[in-house]
Amino acid sequence: MKIDSLTLYHLRMPLVAPFETSFGREVDRECVIIAIQSDLLTGYGECVATRDPGYNYETAITAWHIIKDFIAPQILGKDIRDAVDFQRRVAGIRGHHLAKAGVEMALWDLTGKRTGKSLRDLLGGKRERVSVGVSVGLQESPEALARTVTGYVEGGYARVKIKIKPGRDVGDASAVRKAFPNLRLQVDANSAYSLESSKALKPLDDLNLLLIEQPLHEDDIWDHHKLQEQFRTPICLDESIETPRHARYALEMKACRIINIKAGRVSGLSQAVEIHDYCSARNVPVWCGGMLETGIGRASNLALASLPGFTLPGDISASDRYYKRDITRERFTLNKDSTIDVPRGIGLGVTIDEEALGSFTLTRLKLKP
Ligand code: OSB
Numbered sequence: 001m002k003i004d005s006l007t008l009y010h011l012r013m014p015l016v017a018p019f020e021t022s023f024g025r026e027v028d029r030e031c032v033i034i035a036i037q038s039d040l041l042t043g044y045g046e047c048v049a050t051r052d053p054g055y056n057y058e059t060a061i062t063a064w065h066i067i068k069d070f071i072a073p074q075i076l077g078k079d080i081r082d083a084v085d086f087q088r089r090v091a092g093i094r095g096h097h098l099a100k101a102g103v104e105m106a107l108w109d110l111t112g113k114r115t116g117k118s119l120r121d122l123l124g125g126k127r128e129r130v131s132v133g134v135s136v137g138l139q140e141s142p143e144a145l146a147r148t149v150t151g152y153v154e155g156g157y158a159r160v161k162i163k164i165k166p167g168r169d170v171g172d173a174s175a176v177r178k179a180f181p182n183l184r185l186q187v188d189a190n191s192a193y194s195l196e197s198s199k200a201l202k203p204l205d206d207l208n209l210l211l212i213e214q215p216l217h218e219d220d221i222w223d224h225h226k227l228q229e230q231f232r233t234p235i236c237l238d239e240s241i242e243t244p245r246h247a248r249y250a251l252e253m254k255a256c257r258i259i260n261i262k263a264g265r266v267s268g269l270s271q272a273v274e275i276h277d278y279c280s281a282r283n284v285p286v287w288c289g290g291m292l293e294t295g296i297g298r299a300s301n302l303a304l305a306s307l308p309g310f311t312l313p314g315d316i317s318a319s320d321r322y323y324k325r326d327i328t329r330e331r332f333t334l335n336k337d338s339t340i341d342v343p344r345g346i347g348l349g350v351t352i353d354e355e356a357l358g359s360f361t362l363t364r365l366k367l368k369p
């Protein structure tokens with residue numbers, strides 16, 4: 001498909017409640033939306049880099065720079081065959097996976113619109129609805145956390161993830177476990193521990209957790225191996241897995257037993273599927289992570305999570321858990337069985353609320369060949 005133009009939107013959207021992790025607190029979420037035009041069709045993508053370089057080194061501004069100055073020149077006016085062709089063209093740009101993935105998503109949406117197929121079908125997804133959970137940020141106190149979790153459980157979420165950090169780990173997780181003895185519960189440290197400080201996490205092993213996500217630094221695959229040896233609870237890697245090679249290293253080193261897949265972190269849906277396939281062939285469960293996406297990224301996550309190897313509930317909550325007003329006309333709602341329906345429409349299966357998009361846009365830039 002011939003790429004006629006690429007438009008960038010830097011957005012800031014108010015979250016329904018602040019989201020706090022070991023690396024910081026977000027009250028508003030920033031992201032970059034990418035619209036790619038080809039033959040009167042428009043494909044949309046979401047780059048999940050946000051305001052601060054807290055999750056990884058990218059930010060909305062670095063992604064803007066990389067897309068505008070390096071990725072766009074590789075595709076504008078060119079005939080791009082598919083995601084593989086796109087990745088080949090941007091292979092000379094080192095890193096910046098969130099930026100690349102946002103553009104790749106828009107190309108997938110375009111491909112779907114051109115061929116009349118849904119993203120789910122393009123990726124080889126099988127399910128019509130996917131199991132989901134909710135990711136709960138750090139709260140004022142363990143008691144406040146238990147109250148917040150109660151609200152979500154009563155709202156229908158059958159799996160809960162809580163954020164932890166040094167000093168706010170075993171106490172928080174125990175409070176939730178005490179209030180909900182049978183809840184499917186997991187924790188996420190977002191790389192806040194070293195092998196030394198992670199000794200404090202040992203009591204988590206007695207709380208019947210589904211998994212412990214990314215306790216150590218992102219470049220510590222080997223130390224995760226040492227940690228996994230000491231825990232019965234599966235370690236799950238998020239930040240550490242940026243490429244299919246990293247997934248292989250982690251499994252060969254026995255650094256984890258589960259992998260969280262985020263298309264953004266691994267530079268696009270094509271690599272996300274590759275990691276899914278690699279893990280499935282080895283019976284390693286994967287699940288779909290989230291980055292507080294708008295309706296665009298949420299539709300993409302649902303399509304990805306419909307692949308058969310995504311056997312654990314994803315961090316893909318209903319739209320109302322994040323935003324009062326979203327930029328898609330479609331809003332995603334939770335079914336009674338803690339699932340969300342996978343969009344059936346062509347491409348991502350969502351339509352843009354132009355007025356909402358405009359109202360959240362800080363800067364807009366249209367690029368042509
Ligand atoms: O580590 O999974 C994470 C949000 C922003 C950055 C990193 C993470 C998260 C979440 C939120 O946990 C998941 C969601 O989108 O609901």
Ligand code: MG
Pocket residue numbers: 188190213214238239260289
């Ligand atoms: Mg995580």
